[in-house]
Structures are given as structure tokens and as C-alpha cells.
Amino acid sequence: MIVTLTAHPSLDRAIELDTALQAGGVQSASSGREDAGGKGVNVARVIAAAGVPVRAVLPLAEDDPFRAPLHSTGLDALTVPVAGRVRTNLTLVDPAGVTTKINLPGAALDPAERDAIVAAVVVASEGARWLVLAGSLPPGAPSDFYVRVIEAVRSGLGTGAPRIAVDTSGDALARTVAEGHPDLIKPNDDELAELVGEPLTGGDRVADAVRLARSIVPSRAAAALVTLGSAGAALVTADAAWAAPTPRIRVRSTVGAGDSSLAGYLLADTAGASAEDSLRHAIRYGAAAASLPGTQAPAPTDLPGDDLPVATF
Structure with missing residues (x-):
């Protein structure tokens, strides 16, 4: 079982434009779709598509319209009742794959609602192999919110606590790394x-990623999976560092590609794969997501490039 927490879920609306985005103009679109999103939900959808048990924890009001697209995913979801509504994120993609995102703020969670989410994560994580804390924090949540979740899970479950992966940014990532010592972080460069x-440095993206990651691994995080867009990804652990390129694809939408990379890594890791193969799996899943419209969850049959060369540092 893998558990994900999405503290700031989103209804993702994606529109494919017929031409490049023109500010102030009126444009036609070739297609559009609507998906239940938020980084943790995205990760969970990819894991579920691979047939691996996963549970998604998220705040959700009883009458929120988000329930319909969430239900359509078929996810095993543990929803924590809250008063506010899920935000909407809009993604515009032109024929060249250039992506423009407009993200609305979500509703603030009061202290009681945040406490209820922490308690729900502890319950859901019992017996899990990994816990994924993913995405931005809702308005008003303290930057150490993920630290509180980590502490509650580890103190509540002891030696039975899952390994913890964190995919966030800014102050939330800084506090989590400084105080929570996660088992894996998944930033971009x-x-x-x-x-x-x-x-x-503006030069070699892979060398930059490895250099920067080594300054915090393993002292503040046990490992780092760094996604590098078209340059692939790097994996840094206490023992070594590896990097591999991205297979050639036609980019449809980069939204959710990083989430799929993390899901791909976790799928390989839980199956007992080596670090190199886990990195390959992460890159292939990220590339598959980028080749699909909107925030579709790639399935194993969508994966390109089954023999990516891995360099060791």
C-alpha cells in the first residue's frame, strides 16, 4: 500500500489551443478535459493505474462538486470533511506543447480541520510502504505542516511507519527538509x-542537480529524485548518484509529469528494483505523462524508452 496526502487538491481543467496563446485575443481550442488533481491525487492515480494498492487522503466538503471527478477515478479516497471548496487550476497548451497555467487559491483550513487531516493520515498510513506528502499547502497553513504530519506518523506508528516522500516547494520544502528528514524529496532543479x-550555473543541468542535491543528502534528506524536464532526471542517495535522459516524445502537456515521475519511482522501488531501474522507471513515467493531454494518469502501456542509459556519478 502507498498512501498520498493532498492538502491542497484542485480541479484541473486543461484546454488544447489551435494556435499559440495570444494575450488579449479570442482563440479556438481543439479539445478540453477536466480531472481530479492536486499532486498527491495525481500520484495516486498513476499508482492505481499500475494496479498497486493506493489510498489518497485529502480534505473535501460533502457538497463539493470535486467529488464527481474524484469518484470517476475509482481511487480509494479517505476524505476529511472541511468547510471550503476545492480550487480550480486552468492549463492552456498550444500545438508546440508550450504550457500556460493559471492556479486559483484554495480555501483556508482552520486548525481543527488541519488536525483532522493529520489524524487521518496516521490512520491511513498503518501498514503502508510509502507515504507521499505532495503539493502546496492551503492558504493559512503553517509552513511546518508537513513536519507535523511526519512527526505524527513516526511517533504514532513507530517502527511500522512508512518511508516518507515529499514533493513540495518554497518554505514548505525548506521546513520539511530542515526538521522532518524525509526519506525522499522530489524537487525540480x-x-x-x-x-x-x-x-x-546555467550550464550542465545534470551536474548542477547532483551538486546541489549532495549538499543535503543524506544529512537532511535520505535521497533526492530531481526532475530536469527535457534533460531527464537525477537520483542522489548516500551511496551514489545516477542520471538518465528523457526518451523522445511529442509533448502534449507537462502538467503532472513530475507527479508521474515520483509515482514511477515509487512503483519500481516497492517492486524491489535497483536505484538505476527506479530512476529509469521515474523518467519513463514522467515522459508518458507529458505525452498525454491534461493531467491524464499514464498506464504501464503508455511508457516509452525501455532502455534508457544511466550514468553514475
Whole structure:
């Protein structure tokens, strides 16, 4: 079992434009879709599509319209009652794959609602192999919210606590790494540079990712999976670092590609794969997601590039 927490879920609306985005103009679109989203939900959908047991924890009001698209995913979802409504994210994709995102803020959670979410995660995580804390925090939530979740899970479940993966950014990532010592973080290179407080060199993206990740692995995080867009991804652990490129694909939408990469890594890891093969699996899942419209969850049959070369650092 893998458990995901999405503290700030979203209704993802994706529109494919016929031409490049023109500010101030009126444009036609070739297609559109609507998906239940938020990083943890995205990760859970990919894991479920692979046939692996997964449970998604998220805040959700009883009368929220988000329940319909969530139900259509077929996910095993543990919803925590709250007063506010799920936000909407809009994604515009032109024929060249250029993506423009407009994200609305979600509803704030009061202290009692946040406490209820933490308690629900502890219950859901019993017997799980991994717990994924993914996405931004809702308005008003303290930047150490994920730290509180980690502490509650580890103290409540002891030696039975799952390993914990974190995919967030900014202050939430900084506090989690500084105080929570997660087992895995999944930033992109820009998020990693912000976390470390060092600029990217603008040269070799892979070398930059490995250099920056090594400054926090394993002292503050046990491992880092760093997604690098078209340059692939790097995996850094206490023992070594590996990197591999992205297979050639036609980009349809990059929304959710990083979430799929994390899901691919977790799927391989729980199946007992090596670090190199887990990295390959992560990259193939991210590429598959980018080749699909909207935030569709890639299935194993969608995966490209089954023999990616892996370099060791």
C-alpha cells in the first residue's frame, strides 16, 4: 500500500489551443478535459493505474462538486470533511506543447480541520510502504505542516511507519527538509536551487542537480529524485548518484509529469528494483505523462524508452 496526502487538491481543467496563446485575443481550442488533481491525487492515480494498492487522503466538503471527478477515478479516497471548496487550476497548451497555467487559491483550513487531516493520515498510513506528502499547502497553513504530519506518523506508528516522500516547494520544502528528514524529496532543479540557496550555473543541468542535491543528502534528506524536464532526471542517495535522459516524445502537456515521475519511482522501488531501474522507471513515467493531454494518469502501456542509459556519478 502507498498512501498520498493532498492538502491542497484542485480541479484541473486543461484546454488544447489551435494556435499559440495570444494575450488579449479570442482563440479556438481543439479539445478540453477536466480531472481530479492536486499532486498527491495525481500520484495516486498513476499508482492505481499500475494496479498497486493506493489510498489518497485529502480534505473535501460533502457538497463539493470535486467529488464527481474524484469518484470517476475509482481511487480509494479517505476524505476529511472541511468547510471550503476545492480550487480550480486552468492549463492552456498550444500545438508546440508550450504550457500556460493559471492556479486559483484554495480555501483556508482552520486548525481543527488541519488536525483532522493529520489524524487521518496516521490512520491511513498503518501498514503502508510509502507515504507521499505532495503539493502546496492551503492558504493559512503553517509552513511546518508537513513536519507535523511526519512527526505524527513516526511517533504514532513507530517502527511500522512508512518511508516518507515529499514533493513540495518554497518554505514548505525548506521546513520539511530542515526538521522532518524525509526519506525522499522530489524537487525540480529550480526548486532544489531555492532550497539549497545556491544559483544554478546555467550550464550542465545534470551536474548542477547532483551538486546541489549532495549538499543535503543524506544529512537532511535520505535521497533526492530531481526532475530536469527535457534533460531527464537525477537520483542522489548516500551511496551514489545516477542520471538518465528523457526518451523522445511529442509533448502534449507537462502538467503532472513530475507527479508521474515520483509515482514511477515509487512503483519500481516497492517492486524491489535497483536505484538505476527506479530512476529509469521515474523518467519513463514522467515522459508518458507529458505525452498525454491534461493531467491524464499514464498506464504501464503508455511508457516509452525501455532502455534508457544511466550514468553514475
